[in-house]
Amino acid sequence: MKKSPLFSIFLIVLVDVLGLTIILPLLPFYAESLGATPVVVGMLVSAYAACQLIAGPPLGHLSDRVGRRPVLLVSQMGTFAGFLMLASARALWMVFLARIIDGLTAGNLTVAQAYISDVTTPENRAKSFGMIGIAFGLGFLVGPAASGYLAQFSHTYPILAAAALSLTSVLCTYFLLPAVAPHPTPETEQGRPSRWSAYIESFKDGKLGPMLWQFFAFTFAFSTLFSGFALFAERRFTHNGAPFGPKEVGYVFAFSGLIGAMIQGGGIGSLVKTFGEGKLVQV
Template identity: 55%
Template sequence: MRRSPLLPIFLTVFVDVLGLTLVLPLLPFYAEHFGASELVVGVLAASYAVCQLVSGPILGRISDRVGRKPTLLASQTGTFFGFLVIGSATSLPMLFVGRIIDGLTAGNLTIAQAYISDVTRPEERTRAFGLIGIAFGSGFLLGPAITGELASRFGYGAPAYGAAALSLTSILLTATLLPAKPIALAAPPEAAAAEPARASGASVIGRGDAFRRFFDRPLPRRRLLEFFAFTLSFSTLIGGLALFLERRFAFGVKETGYLYAFSGLVGGSIQGGAIGRLAKRFGEERLALIGFGTMVVGYGLLGVAYALPTLLVLVGIGAFGSAVVRPAVTTLLTKSVGRDEQGAALGVSQSLASLAQIVGPIGAGWLIEHRALSAYGLMAAGFAAVGVLLGLQKLPVGEPVES
């Protein structure tokens, strides 16, 4: 394990996600503490995504040109300062400033995914991307539960300061453990041939050119749209979940944190061992379809959940779906483009994710503000259903399949 190039990236992503999940369930309650309405809570979540929309493709291209490690360090430093601002917030505008700082430098996950693509063979990539899922699942298991305890004991600022400390730890891990230049586990000859093009900056393309390059080709376009549908569904759910729980079940930050932890336990269990076997048995395409389908069921039935056992079952079903869709679709995306295009393609996917993270939370906040709690769940399920429809479409005759 000490020699695996995936170990340091897993550790850095895990610590990053742990910090993120300390803040994620906190922000709606923190914002309401300063007088924010449900819609403003959604706008707060969207402000991060607006900034990420600008920064994501830029960071993806920079990482292709100057390397993953320095770009990741810069991104993590921005996250660190953003958490510090949130922890010291004395007003709602300060919360917005903290999220904006974090959003403008938000490239941690995209760069980590590009790094994984650098050091894995295509057939191993779903399992490797499952490491990101393990990091998310572990972070969602530990972070929200810790948030509830810290916020109830020391106030709303304490979890953000804890997240800042974790972000600083992540910076140190990246600086000391991550190789400056990724070394492929078993790089195929065509990958080695692509290195001169990458080194010369041939893969660095403008954002508009990147969208056109990938959306003009049926296979990358389909994968990007599937990723967009997934992120739109998931961000709608997460963007309104704390508000939904507060109004339907009278949950506070502590109870909400524990529910997030339960979701993380389910997702981490799937991605910790089962994702590789599931990918081999069903293939990434069918696995993505199964995941989208379970998201439709889990999210769509939230409106009929009035008892805690029903809520836990639906959250568990939805958590399974998101746990398998993310690595499957990400793998399919990286397989649909050339090796020297992967950083740019993941940057475009991050731009689409940012768009989703703008629309989802604002839509969820607006619906919950108008007490349309059932419609909130159906909205998240509807976006997942789009992913099902995309997965069922047949590619044009003659379109190459992923290698």
């Protein structure tokens, strides 16, 4: 197993996550400044997620056929284009279009995980996948804090920073990430357009299904919190006599990322040994 591909993919994932987390605290305020109501902000978040859900399986299928690197590049360039459009948006429809473009090409992390599977042995795969968790932890720690700092100068600055990071990930993928041969499965060789049937069957599986439904419930709660917290905090809390804005919300998200990094970095191991995985999942 070579170290260089894993370091490159870690760097790429970290840059991608930083771009994503920079946008999180700002987007509700940015849309609100263009006339969005809380309901429209929720629709904006859902539009991105819906497009990601629709495009995810075909992108994974395509990466099996043509290789991970080309699909990763296309996905990253789509994210870059979405951020540029978001930064230049002067109307809500442009914000929606920007998030739709980003959602339809948001296969970066899924394809990156598939790439790790391609270049690692089964013995080292779990450890290598741990890099994704580290990248997410760092991203959720640094990204929102950077967003909060930049937003005090202009709401556009964090988006431009996210676009710059996205362009950096494109360059890292192009120049640093070695290409690997495609790994077509029998399904891809038969030309099946997606894996929806396999996903549906996974939810019906007696052992895997309950865990997937639990993860769905967690993701639903997580996305509800992160999409609605900014506007909730703006209406409920003040700092120095002014309502919470992108700066304060960004710092709150960064603090949350710090706690998560501390738990994932050291605390989770002790908790698993003490209580077991089953009880921790219930908690």
